[in-house]
Amino acid sequence: MNITRLGTERRRMSKIVIHNDTIYLCGQVAEDASADIKQQTQTMLAKVDDLLVQAGSDRKHILSATIYIKDMKYFSEMNEVWDAWVIEGYAPARACVQAQMARPELLVEISVTAAVCE
Numbered sequence: 001m002n003i004t005r006l007g008t009e010r011r012r013m014s015k016i017v018i019h020n021d022t023i024y025l026c027g028q029v030a031e032d033a034s035a036d037i038k039q040q041t042q043t044m045l046a047k048v049d050d051l052l053v054q055a056g057s058d059r060k061h062i063l064s065a066t067i068y069i070k071d072m073k074y075f076s077e078m079n080e081v082w083d084a085w086v087i088e089g090y091a092p093a094r095a096c097v098q099a100q101m102a103r104p105e106l107l108v109e110i111s112v113t114a115a116v117c118e
Contacts, residue, residue, distance in 0.1 A: 006054060016055045018116065023055040025112040027068070033105040037074040040107050041081040048112055059085070061115040062092040068099040068109040078108055 007015025017024045028047045030040035052058050069078060
């Protein structure tokens with residue numbers, strides 16, 4: 001069993017865990033929590049891109065994504081950004097649920113599982 005953990009500065013979690021050829025990213029949120037839902041979604045997805053590169057992957061290799069949204073009233077705006085970010089023909093399995101955020105100003109969070117690029 002081969003497990004690699006990256007970004008382990010925080011004792012409670014790793015930013016990236018790679019098991020064999022599967023990558024698990026910890027939940028990602030926006031850089032600027034005071035921004036609107038579109039900006040929060042854009043910066044959150046940019047962080048996913050960066051972490052995937054660090055792990056040896058990219059958005060074409062995302063297997064699944066779970067999106068946590070503070071309020072479903074933001075669903076359409078979040079999806080506009082998501083739809084522009086997902087590469088046509090490479091959409092992952094996805095779930096989107098309304099959830100209470102860790103901090104009240106956060107509007108969206110994502111958790112991603114991806115395959116390592118070969």
